[in-house]
Amino acid sequence: MTVREIKQQLGLFLCWGDEKLEHKVTGGYVGDLLSDVMANSKAGNVWITMQTHVNIVAVAVLKELAAIIIVNGRHPAEETLKKAAEEKVPILSSTLSAFDVAGRLYFLGVGKARADAERIPD
Amino acid sequence: MSASFSRSFTIEGRDFLNAGRASTQIKTILKELSVDPAIIRRVAIASYEAEMNVVMYATRAKLKFTMSASAINLEIDDEGPGIPDITLAMQEGYSTATSQMRELGFGAGMGLPNMKKNSDEFVIESAVSKGTRLTMTIYIN
Numbered sequence: 001m002t003v004r005e006i007k008q009q010l011g012l013f014l015c016w017g018d019e020k021l022e023h024k025v026t027g028g029y030v031g032d033l034l035s036d037v038m039a040n041s042k043a044g045n046v047w048i049t050m051q052t053h054v055n056i057v058a059v060a061v062l063k064e065l066a067a068i069i070i071v072n073g074r075h076p077a078e079e080t081l082k083k084a085a086e087e088k089v090p091i092l093s094s095t096l097s098a099f100d101v102a103g104r105l106y107f108l109g110v111g112k113a114r115a116d117a118e119r120i121p122d
Numbered sequence: 123m124s125a126s127f128s129r130s131f132t133i134e135g136r137d138f139l140n141a142g143r144a145s146t147q148i149k150t151i152l153k154e155l156s157v158d159p160a161i162i163r164r165v166a167i168a169s170y171e172a173e174m175n176v177v178m179y180a181t182r183a184k185l186k187f188t189m190s191a192s193a194i195n196l197e198i199d200d201e202g203p204g205i206p207d208i209t210l211a212m213q214e215g216y217s218t219a220t221s222q223m224r225e226l227g228f229g230a231g232m233g234l235p236n237m238k239k240n241s242d243e244f245v246i247e248s249a250v251s252k253g254t255r256l257t258m259t260i261y262i263n
């Protein structure tokens with residue numbers, strides 16, 4: 001499933017995403033602690049978070065995440081959007097909670113894709 | 123590649139807006155040099171965590187990135203408060219991050235342990251009121 005398909009299926013709001021919406025999503029990671037996301041997210045994951053500030057973009061770039069989904073009706077800060085455009089990191093938002101976004105992604109089979117990918121040794 | 127490749131970056135304390143820039147540039151260089159993605163991931167984690175600690179706790183630092191045929195080396199030398207108890211600072215979960223930093227998602231106390239986990243050689247030296255120096259080496263083969 002691509003970022004664009006996830007956006008459509010979950011009715012996400014596109015905050016920035018002129019590019020890279022066709023990237024294949026390998027799974028997801030939920031976290032609001034940046035070091036945790038740095039350590040445990042996988043390339044191609046969507047990152048579900050409440051964080052909205054500019055530093056989330058660098059994490060997504062360094063971990064090659066497919067997109068950031070900001071939950072609970074929060075919106076990215078202005079500098080975050082600017083940086084996202086510079087670095088070409090799609091940012092989407094939702095009024096849903098992290099639990100509901102993750103649940104729906106699993107229902108769509110995104111969690112299964114990750115489980116399959118993880119059988120391949122790193 | 124025979125000769126080693128080297129680049130230096132300056133990191134400013136409290137500069138949250140540019141935080142992560144050095145690590146992002148290093149990652150770009152490694153990709154251009156077609157380094158194994160698994161190695162790039164480890165270097166990215168180690169350098170990002172070191173960079174963020176400078177932004178959060180120190181005044182400024184020089185980050186020197188060196189790559190030879192056999193290893194990647196990161197040396198982060200900061201001017202800052204230093205670390206009074208390195209054993210404590212190395213413990214997972216230990217953090218002196220302010221509540222403001224924690225709200226931004228920093229302060230899990232995972233940065234130093236993550237750096238150590240992702241490097242093959244990890245050396246931390248610190249002098250209180252002077253600064254901290256980290257030397258991390260990641261083997262390529």
Ligand SMILES: Nc1ncnc2c1ncn2[C@@H]1O[C@H](COP(=O)(O)OP(=O)(O)OP(=O)(O)O)[C@@H](O)[C@H]1O
Nearest residue numbers: 035175179204211217218228229230231232233234
């Ligand atoms: N360069 C530094 N100068 C001064 N103190 C530091 C430095 N790096 C780390 N410390 C101290 O060591 C503690 C642990 O660092 P570590 O990176 O493991 O966790 P953290 O930065 O608090 O949280 P996280 O990295 O998970 O966001 C810090 O809270 C701080 O007190």
Ligand SMILES: [Mg+2]
Nearest residue numbers: 174175233234
């Ligand atoms: Mg840290």
